[in-house]
Amino acid sequence: DSSSAPTSPHFSFGVQNGFFPTSPPTGKYVTFSTALVSPTSRVSVTLNSTDPNPFTPPIIDIACLKTTFDSFAIRAAIKVVLKFTSAPAWDVYILGSFADLAHTLEPSSDPDELNKRSDEYIRNTTTTTEHVVGTASKSARNASFGFIHPDLLVKGVEGLRVVDASVLPYVPSGHTQPLLCIYLRRAADLIKTRWATKIV
Secondary structure (H helix, E strand, O other), X not given: OOOOOOOOOOEEEEEEEOOOOOOOOOOOOEEEEEEEOOOOOOOEEEOOOOOOOOOOOOEEEOOOOOOHHHHHHHHHHHHHHHHHHOOHHHOXXXXXXXXXXXXXXXXXXXXXXXXXXXXXXXXXXXXXXXXXXXXXOEOOXXXXXXOEOOOOEEOOOOOOEOOXXXXXXXXXXXXXXXXXXXXXXXXXXXXXXXXXXXHO
């Protein structure tokens, strides 16, 4: 179980008035977007060149749905949204599913066909969102993995500190913004203490 506690979520869903990412030319839409908040798939970042030019982009594999658990969790998230939107309160607001989702939900007597369509829909519509973390993961000072010391200084480099969500080793079971606000306050304290020590 990749969540942080027995009652922590594996996914969240949001509601947007409109069709995302791009609205069709006619009609009125509502979009329910699901997001894994405790994914088990792990991104990889690899240097693309030995050229020290900082504008040479790295090779980033976002690794969406690389694990069976993540695919299962997103499938469960979609089922929850479908159950939620089947409540009577939505009867006059939602008239039906649209495009690829409508095809995915077409009845079939073959359960394997339904699972195949569901997995295909998930793979064709999944992407990253604003909560990507861990590309410069923090770890214990003597750990053989990770790039950042607990005091947020880069291992093996003098005087370079990373202060953003890339140091979080895992996505928290929820949105990253509240945790990042706490982290930024801690970073500010560490930087102030370091400079105060140097001045003295």
